[in-house]
Amino acid sequence: MPTVHPVATPPAPGDPSRPAVGAATALLDAYRPGDHFLATPTRTLLADGVRAAVAPGDAPLPERVRAALAGAAHDGDLWPVVLGAIPFDPEEPAALVVPERVRSGPPLRTDPLVALEPAAAAPAGWEVAAVPEPEVYAKGVAAAVERMRRGEFGKVVLARSLELLSPGPLDLPSMLQRLARRDPDGYTFALPTGPGRTLLGASPELLVSRRGNRFTANPLAGSTPRSADLAEDVLRAATLLRSEKDLHEHGVVVDAVRAAMAPYCSELHVPERPTLVRTATMWHLSTTVTGVPADPDASALDVACALHPTPAVCGTPTGIARRVIRQTEPFDRGFFTGMVGWQDASGDGEWVVTIRCAEAEGRRLRLFAGAGVVGTSDPEAETAETAAKFRTFLQAVGAEL
Template identity: 40%
Template sequence: MMMNHDQLSPGHMMHEAPSSPECTPALSRSAHAQNAAPTFFLSSFRAVKASRLQKRLDLNQACQQLAEWRENAAFHAGHVAPTIMGALPFGLSAQAELFIPTDIALTTREMFQADYGAETIEEPTLQSYHSDLSEARYCDLVIDVKKRMAHSDLRKLVLGRCARLRFSGPVHVPSVVRRLITQNQRDMVFQIPLRDGSILIGASPELLVRKTGAQFCCHPLAGSIPRSPDQAEDARRGQMLLSSAKDRDEHAIVIAQLRSQLSDLSRDLDIPDIPSLTRTATMWHLSTKLRGSIRDPKMSALDLARLIHPTAALCGAPKDLAFRTISALEPSGRGLFAGLVGWSDARGDGEWVVTIRSGIIKGAEAQLFSGAGILPGSNPEAEWREIEAKLGTMRRALGLEPDKM
C-alpha cells in the first residue's frame, strides 16, 4: 500500500476481508444493479475498493454505527475494520449517499489502474452542453455579491454553476475513470454509485480531513489561478498567485475559520503562518496543511468532517450567511457537489475529501460543477475564467478538449 510524507501513522497492511454488519436531477435501477456497481476511493494514504452494498445509511445512522462498532469490537492490527463509504451533500440536511459495503479491500493506485487495463472503445460524441449560468449572468452575480459585501457582514462567498452535457450514447465510465487516474496523479480519485442509478466520479485535490488514531490533517485550498501549457508562463502564474493580496485574503479567511473550529477540538494544533503552492493538472492553488490531535478519542473521522463542513473554501464567511446567499443565487442547487466523499472505519480512522473536479454520470448524460471564491476585490471576468478552467479536469476525463465545449 502506498505511503508518503502525508501519512499520519504506520501499520496499515493490505488485506482483503469482509466488513461487518439539487444540481442532481431525478436521474432508478434495481438493487442488484446497484450492488454490481464498483466503489473506490484512491489517495496517497489509502486505496479502498468495495463491492456489494450491504446497507444504506443517513448521516446520523452512519455516525451511530461507527460509534457502536468502536464500542463493541476490537480489531487486529493490519486487518480491514468495518467501514462506511460514500458521499455527503453540500448541505448536510439533504440526503446522504452513505453505505456499508459487504466486501472491502485495500489495494494500491497502481494495482487499481492495472485492473482497468488499456481498453479503448469508440467514444460517444458531445451533442449538447448547457450551463445554468451564462458568462454574462455569472459576472452579474459576482457584481451582486460584491454589493452585498459592501452592505452586510458577508466577507467571502463561493459562487458556483452547474453544467449539463448530453452525448450521442452512454458514457463509458471505466474510460472516464482511467483518464482521471492517469491525468491526475496527485489527486484523490473516487467512484461512488448513487441510489438513483447515477455514478459520482471525480479527482479531488482538496483534503477536508484525514484521521488515524488521535492524529488528523486538513489540507484546504483557497485562492486559484489557471495553469498554462507554457512552462515559463506557468511558473510566473504560480508566483503571481502566491503574491496576490486578493487570493491571500481569501485563503486567510478559510484558515481563520478552521482555526476557530478546530482549536477547542484538538491539542497541538499546528498551522503554518503562510500558505504554499499546490498544483493540479489544470490549476494552481494556495494551500495550508493543518495538523493536530483530537481531544475526544471517541470522535471518528466522519464526526470531525461533519463538524467542519462546509468550510469557507466551499461556502464562504460567515458560514450561515454565505450558505443562505448561495441558496438564493445559484439556480440549480448543489446536491452532492461541493460536498464530501470518503470513508470512515470502526477504529475511527478515515479520509474525507471535497467533492470538486467531479461529475455525476447516468447513461448519456453528465453533470459538472465548478465554483470560485468571491471577495470585494474580485474581477467578474477573472472569476468566470477560473470556473471554466476548473471544469478542465472532468472535460479531459470525458475525452473533450478542456477549453472547448
C-alpha cells in the first residue's frame, strides 16, 4: 500500500527487484484535479491540500523553498516536501507548495499493473489551432539560421503551440492515465499552476536530482522521431548517434551543464559520448552527468536554478537566445520549458525539464513543442520534429494535427 506522510523518514524509493503490486498505480488511480501528482523513476507522489505556498519575494527561490520547508517542519510535519512547477522565465512566480498530505509509493515502472492498457481516448471533436501555423514557424527557424550563419549566436530553441478546444469538460485523470502508462520510465506530472489551471505532461528529461551525496543531471538534446517499423526505427536511432548536427547540438548542452554544475561539485563525471534514450514517440541523445556535492547544504534546487535554462530549452548565449525567442514566438511560454519537481528539507529532490506538456483550463488545452535550431538546421525538418513531439500529448487526448 502507499505510504501516507508525515512520517519520521523519507519514503524508500522502492526495490525494482521486488515490485509492490498496485502500490504506485493506486496513487495514479486516486489522482483528482487539484491534486499534485508526480511520478519519477525513483518514486510516485500524490499530494493534496496546501500547508504553505512558496510566496514571491526578493530572496532567491531556493532560500524561499528552504524557509517554507523549515516552517512546515516547525509545525510538526515529519517529512515536509515542496512540490510544483517553476516557469521558463525565472522572474515569473513559481507554483510551489508544501502540501497538507503526501502519499508516497514506489516508481510506476516497478508496478506490474502499469502495463495494463488505459481506456482509449474517446473522440472528443477537438477544435485544433496551430500557433503559429507550421509555415510561419518554419520561416522563424529560417530567419534564426540565417542570423547564426552571420555569427550572431550559436543556438536557439524555438517552440510552437497547439490550442485545443473540447466540446465538453476535460477528463484530466484519464489523460494522466494514458500519459503515465505510455511512458512509465519517464517523469509524469499533473500539477495545479493557478485557479482552475493544471500543467500535465510526460517529460523524458531530468534537469538535476540530489540523493544524499550525489547530484545527477541527464541533458537531452538531438532528437529524431520513432518509427512503427522496427528496421526503420533502429536505422533512425543509429543515424542520430552519427549525426554531426545533433552531436554538436548535444555537445553545446553538455558543456553548459558541466560549467553550471562544476562550482557545486568536488568531483564531476561527464561521459565523452552520448547514448540514446527513447520514449514512445522519440529518440534522444542523452548524457548522464554525476557529481559529488562540494557543500553538503547545496540542494537539488540550488543546482537546478544554476542550470536553468540550459541550451536544450533556450539556446546559447542565453541572453541573445532569450531575445530571439521573444522576437519569434507569438506566445508566452509560461511553465513550458521551466521545471517541475519535488524537494525535501534535506535538499534531496528531483527537478525535471517541463516538456511534452500541456496547460489545461476550462475546456481548453494548450500544447507546446520545441526544436533546437543551429546553423545547419533545416526549417522543414525542425517543423517535423515539433510535430512528432506533439504526438505524446495528442495521443493521450485522442486528437490529431
